[in-house]
Amino acid sequence: MGIQFKDVGYQYKGIKVNYDALSGINLNIAESDEFIAIIGHTGSGKSTLVQHMNALLLPTQGQVNVLGQILPPHKKEKINHLRQKVGLVFQFPEYQLFEETIIKDIMFGPKNFKSTDAEALEKAKKAATIVGISPELYEQSPFRISGGQMRRVAVAGILAMEPKILVLDEPTRGLDPKGRKDLMKIFKDLHEIEHKSIVLISHDMDIVSEYAKRVIVMDEGHIIFDGKKEDLFEHPDFESFHLELPTSLKILKHLEKEIGLPYQPKYDFPSLLSYLKEANHE
Ligand SMILES: Nc1ncnc2c1ncn2[C@@H]1O[C@H](COP(=O)(O)OP(=O)(O)O)[C@@H](O)[C@H]1O
Ligand SMILES: [Mg+2]
Structure with missing residues (x-):
């Protein structure tokens, strides 16, 4: 079933003018x-797009089908x-923490969706384990x-x-490299072990390159690439998208130009390093 967009448009209604934040979106x-990964410049419509995926926004044109x-x-x-x-998961989701204790x-979510206290506690403990929040922290303040x-x-x-599908709006923004890596590992495991579909908005091309399988590029409310x-x-026509290349590909292109090392795309640092080691031994 998944999520389908058919000719979807979304217009923000202003006092004087309306603003078309999305138009002609087709997506499966x-x-x-x-x-x-969903990428594109600030204001290109990424957040507006993903808020349709859980019905936070409803399309003003076309049709969105979420899980049937x-x-x-x-x-x-x-x-x-x-x-x-x-x-x-919104941008800066920690701003929405509000309870007295972490647990x-x-x-809060499961209780809101009719779990009993005992069930909610069970689910919360399981989720805390997944994200690496240890039991000693349960009764502490989230602040x-x-x-x-x-x-x-x-x-x-x-x-x-x-949730069946996880949608993340710039989840690593503002985190240090270790925090970024720890968080991405959680999403990677959910994807690889539980086969969950992950939709991730990111500005970080190294994260996109390492983790995503499919990329959607947004520009002025349109999808200009999906593949x-x-x-x-x-x-x-990569240059026409006005995007940066991931660091590993930049290095490989540079090495090809400067020392004639044959270009072979590598999408993360470990595979870049093993390729360079291999080349060094030849
Ligand atoms: N609540 C709102 N009211 C009016 N315009 C909005 C609102 N939210 C976003 N926009 C406008 O819609 C466009 C797309 O915004 P957004 O989806 O947040 O883009 P992105 O996440 O790619 O930065 C932007 O031009 C933005 O200014
Ligand atoms: Mg946004």
Whole structure:
């Protein structure tokens, strides 16, 4: 079933003027095994697009189908359950922490979706384990832990609802390299072990290159590319997308030009390093 967009447009209604944030969006996301990065300049419509995936926004044109349900034209209570099935982690999700203790904060989602206290606690503990929040922290205030930990508590709050699809709006923004890596490892494992579909907005081309399988490029409310990561970075018109190349590909292109090392795309640092070692021994 997954998520489908058919000729979708979204218009923000202003006092004087309306603004078309999305137009002509056609998109198919499978229910499992996807790892999609959504990239594009600030204001290109990425956040607007993903907020349709759990019915936070409803299309003003066209049709969105989320896990077999067509979104209605107006907000009604019937779409609430989609917020549980498609978990959306906002930008800076730690701003939405509010409970007195970490474990209560993580339990909030499942309780909201009719889990009993005992069930919610069970789900919260499981989610805390996934994100590496240890039991000693459960009763602490979510405001007394590090930024990276706060971010992970917020992610656990979404995972505790046991969503089928996980949508992340710039989840690593503002984190240090270790925090970024720890968080990406969580999403990578959910994808590889549980086969969850992950949709990730990111400005970080190294993260896109290392983790995503498919990339969607947005520009002024349109999708200008949707395909395999390999096909994006090797696209003959790559420059027309005005995107940066990931560091590993930049290095490889540079080495080809400067020392004639044959260009072979490598999408993360470990495979770049083994290729360079191999080349060095030849
Ligand atoms: N609540 C809003 N009201 C009016 N315009 C908005 C609102 N949110 C976003 N926009 C506009 O819609 C466009 C797309 O925004 P957004 O989806 O946030 O882009 P991105 O996530 O790619 O930066 C931008 O021009 C932005 O200014
Ligand atoms: Mg955004």
